[in-house]
Amino acid sequence: MKDDGNKIADQAGVARPRRLLLCLDGVPYKMIEAAKERGLFSFFGAPSRLLSPFPTMTNVALSTMLGATAPPGYESLYFDSASREVRGGVRKYLGRRTPDKLPSSYMDQLDYQEPLPFEFLVYVAPEAVWRADMRRFRDRFRAAPQTRDFFAFLKGTDGLLHVRGPERLDAALQSLDRILRDIHAWCGAETEIILFSDHGMNLQENQRVHLQTHLRRCGYTVVDRLRDDGDRSVAVPAFGLCGYAALYCADVEAASQIADALVPLEGVDFAIHREDARALAVKGPRGVARIHRRENGRGVLYRYEQLEGDPLQLAPILHELGQDGQLDQYGYAPDEVWYARTGDHIYPDALANLHTSLYGPRVRHTADVLISFRDGYYYGASLFSRVVRLAATHGNALRASTSAFLMSTHRTFTPQVRADAAQPLLKG
């Protein structure tokens, strides 16, 4: 039985039109904007930028956007902080999708997702998988009862972009436009189609970061299981080829030293780690800063404290906030003010986004250190990087990966939507 699915079903067709929710994995806002300019998806309203949470990965994004339970880790291979070892991985793909293999409750709400073998095939034969996936989705949707919402997740777009690049995705969007046009004509105004993506993508050739080699050179032991005496040990699960890395180590002190050691490594944009109860350290080649958070009667406030340089390139905005009288005596400004000024910054909504990535519940086993790589760099399993030439990827906190999209045939949303504000729009 579907818990949340039934809640949706109760309202569908009664209080509001029935909905087709269709998520396209990894399609960036920019590409949808361009497709609309070429005349595709003309029956949809203007797209909004949906801000994908850091690290910009599918399970982190969709569980946040749908208000579902947090997945155990950032990917199916993850570090378990209780047993202090790396778990999951390819084993997940063997056999059926049983409840214990579902990383987050949003998967329980899906009426359609690709058959399991596609998850790997998509990186080998992305066009064939995408075509078959789209046909299956269309047939399944047509066969579904028209009295309740339908939620589908098409993953083929992510594979097409990773392996083939933006030109092939444009062709795929053309065929999707035809299918959705048919569905729209067939269902009429009684069905609202909401098309959105989980995260964006940087559309450039990517090279591997030699993270483990660098850590070993700095005197660390890279392990799958952390022991009590292992203060020079670090676990770094390597799976998909993505623009972030999650590191697990002995304690806060070790995390701080590891982040320092990462700064000179080619491809590192910045590393973040927890400092004390509320402060987050940001360390990169452009400097060191702290993000502070506090709450008062009016809401949440953030402060950007530059210790050396300006790792997040926020100095000009901080200066403006001071001139506009938006900073209190301790240098804090309200969350909504930061959001309004930095939503389309190169690190969108950086203070709230990065702070929540280590202090919030995005995953159950939160990393001790998170790295955001520069566009053009990735970390991941060497097995995959031998098979795949990477034409594009996602995972970091930069604008291209953070900018997903959201649009509807019946409504227009605000130009910018935070991931954790998406749930009432999608399911309310």
Ligand SMILES: [Zn+2]
């Ligand atoms: Zn994705």
